[in-house]
Amino acid sequence: MNLFDIFIIYLYGLKYVLVAVMAIIAVFSVDDLFIDLVYWWRRIYRSLTVYKQNSRTAANELFSRDEQPLAVMVPAWQEHGVIGKMAELAASRLDYENYQIFIGTYPNDPQTQQDVDEVCSMYPHVHKVVCARPGPTSKADCLNNIVASIIQFEKKAKVEFSGYILHDSEDMISALELRLFNYLLPQKDLIQLPVYPYIHQWHYFTQNHYADEFAEMHSKDVVVREALAGQVPSAGVGTCFSRQAVLRLLVEGDGVAFDIRSLTEDYDIGFRLRQWGMSEIFVRFPVVDLNHETLREKARGVSQSEGNVICVREFFPDTYSAAVRQKCRWIIGIVFQGFSTHKWTDDLAVNYFLWRDRRGLFNNAIGFIAVLLLIQLAGLQLYHLFVPDSYSFMELFLDSKVVVILAVMNTFFFFNRVLHRFYFVSQYYGYFQGFLSFFRIFWGAVINFFANIRAIKQALNVGNLNRLDWDKTTHEFPFVEVAARKMPLGMVLLKDRAISELALEQAILTKPDYQLLGGYLVQCGLISNEVMSRAVARQSRAEFIDCNPFKIDESVLRLVPKDLAVKYSVLPLFVDENKVLVLGREQALSPVALASVQRWLKRPVRWGITRTGAVTLGIRYWYFDDPSANPDAELAEAVANRHISEAVAEKIKDKFFATRCQLGACLVSANLLDTAVLNQAILAFAKVKEINIGKFLVSSGYLTQEDLEKGVSLQQKQQLSISELINRELNQS
Secondary structure, eight states, rough: HHHHHHHHHHHHHHHHHHHHHHHHHHHHHHHHHHHHHHHHHHHHHHTTTHHSOOOOOOOOGGGGGGGOOOEEEEESSOOTHHHHHHHHHHHHHHHHOOOEEEEOOOTTTTHHHHHHHHHHHHHHTTEEEESSSSSSOHHHHHHHHHHHHHHHHHHHHHHHEEEEOOOOHHHHTTTTTHHHHHTTTTTSSSEEOOOEOOOSTTOOHHHHHHHHHHHHHHIHHHHHHHHHSSSSOOOOSSSSEEHHHHHHHHHHHTTSSOOOOOOHHHHHHHHHHHTTTEEEOOOOOOOOTTTTTTOOOSSSTTTEEEEEOOEEOOOOOHHHHHHHHHHHHHHIIIHHHHOOOOOOOOOOHHHHHHHHHHHHHHHHHHHHHHHHHHHHHHHHHHHHHSSTOOTTTTTHHHHHHHHHHHHHHHHHHHHHHHHHHHHHHHHHHOOOHHHHHHHHHHHHHHHHHHHHHHHHHHHHHSSSSGOOOOOOOOOOOOOOOOOOOOHHHHHHHHHHHHOOOHHHHHHHSSSSOOOOOOOOHHHTSSSHHHHHHHHHHHHHHOOOOOOTOOOOOHHHHTTTHHHHHHTTTTTTEEEEEEEEEEEEEESSOOHHHHHHHOOOTOEEEEEOOOTTTTTHHHHHHHSOOGGGOHHHHHHHHEEEEEEEEHHHHHHHHHHHHOOOOOOHHHHHHHTTTTTTHHHHHHHHTTSSSOHHHHHHHHHHTSSHHHHHHHHHHHHHHHHHHHHHHHHHHEEEE
């Protein structure tokens, strides 16, 4: 047998392999075509019926529902340099108030813990959870530790979370995400948002091919899946579970919500909830109002509606090996573990999508083999074109009607696939990325094939798939401009040369634990209240507004109801020349709180920092009818009786203002109440008509009567009355 004979055998073998592969591709393509047809039929039908009878929900309608308490869960293993940025950005930009973030860390991952500690020190609604076992365990195990901590927090804060939201450490979260979840809870038990990977430069095919796959899957495939089967696979990020769902998972799992044996615990839960008859939804909610921030791409061809959906953005692996590892984990969890945990059911629709999930193992292999066959056929044709009088080997394949029919069918299917991929990628990423998606199809086939090989090898080597650990991929956080962290007040005063370093150190050492540094410095006469308050304004990057809280136009006061003034600790000062209401604050007002105030008042608002104590005293004086909040009469009488001079009176008034302290701050400083628990209590307090927050804290179980009395005692000890301050001044003189 010579080389020519071997070559002929190779060609015939190639032909039979080609026929088999083309037949399998045709079957899979018919399956895909069915999904395409259902998608377009459903879209046309809804546009002609549903959306003609009912208008689409606008973004502003998301604000019509009262905020329910929500918990955000973020598992983190070796996320140093990433998790801190994610948590800080989420904590500062989410347009929602009634939520807490719980970040799961490991005892043997101190760098990640340090990142989380820094964010927790800045944002009291961010909490660190340290898992019981050292890492890496599984993502599900980390989530179970987080759920256990959430339950403990619920008991301490007297709150029941309505939704439990799953995110990863590299996620960029839409500002309105929690608003959307709040709008759909508790009617829906699993809510999934679309995920859109960030794209890199055009030649980063590995990273960018994720964008192609997710764009089509989360624009079409999952939409059809929900419509036909009522079952939505969680993407592991941007997923919200209702309280009912989590409680059912805990009951069914004997106290364990997430299956620690699964590498794709999120996918697993979607099926379990569906089997229990719970309602699942995949939400594509466009935000076309320019007043609301979105995570849209800025490129030519991006759809005004589809490109502005509330979604999750994140970077995916940009190296071949990392992509293979990640997809290998998905294949093991969905295909291999899925075979053992999710049996075929009596529901044909669910079985159909189970088949589509599991066919991925074969689809990836066939796709790669098809690429290899295409290269060989192209080589044979090029040989015929460029070598004179050469034999046309392609005739060996084209003389078969079966090959020709399959070739025509698959050519149609291929162009159908390419056009759909172009359309869905262009809708979110623009025309250029839609064009590049054609070339990335082939590179994606290579990655998927070798992820298959790795998954099969791991399955064979390990034997027991439940023993696989968290084979995580390295994450990066997208660059976004985050406001600089606040400089400590003492550092601001030193920078302004308002106090010497020695005097500051002595004050820190002698300051009572229950008293804030600024008020103590004023009380000791080391700085004036104005100097301290201006430093707070610079610290907060805000305007300083000097005001007399007892001389405010009553028409301005009527613009802000008592509930709002107390909840946000704001005092209306005046309306400026642009008809903008100016509010006074003693500390920075977050952008989320400012937006909430503007929605409440239905008018433009700006704020500034007042002298410390001015807002506290103003609220007591105007909203609680407390005349003792105004010291002017007593001071004027003391000056008139020549007990003190006007200069001393101003000094006493300065100290009186600076040492005013709200009860909540005293409770926190005395470690009688956690800051996060206090904030949660204030949100609950805003919904009741009880006047005294102290009574509310006791009646709701946040405090014992004894602890409340301790807090009130500390408040009174810090807040000396005018007569006490006058007597102290006279004794010192």
